[in-house]
Amino acid sequence: MPQPLPAGHSVATRQQAIRLVLDGNSQRQAARHLGVANWLKAYADGLPPTLPGPDGPVEVAEQDELFTFIGEKKTKSTS
Known part of the structure; x- marks a missing residue:
């Protein structure tokens, strides 16, 4: 009998x-x-909406390179 x-x-x-x-x-x-669409969606829905913040004041913060590049771009797009 099949199991x-x-x-x-x-x-x-x-x-x-x-x-x-994560990668x-x-x-x-x-x-x-x-092939795990339903499981992955249910898992993601069960996670907290935001990550916990730091316990104390932030001493050093790093800015993303893309933000810096867009903010400091010298030439305008030609398209």
């Missing part, structure tokens, strides 16, 4: 999906690549 497969995705597949998103892939790319 049913366990429900859900393996822990390894779930970890790989999270790793793909810069979109949720859609990771979900399509691994």
Whole structure:
């Protein structure tokens, strides 16, 4: 008699999906690549809306290079 497969995705597949998103892939790319669209969306929906902030005052802050480049661009676009 055939045995049913366990429900859900393996822990390894779930970890790989999270790793793909953390490495810069979109949720859609990771979900399509691994076939875990519903699980990945449910996991993302369960995360807190924002990360916790620092406990004390911030002493050093780094500015993103793209912001600096756009803010300091000398020439205008020709298109």
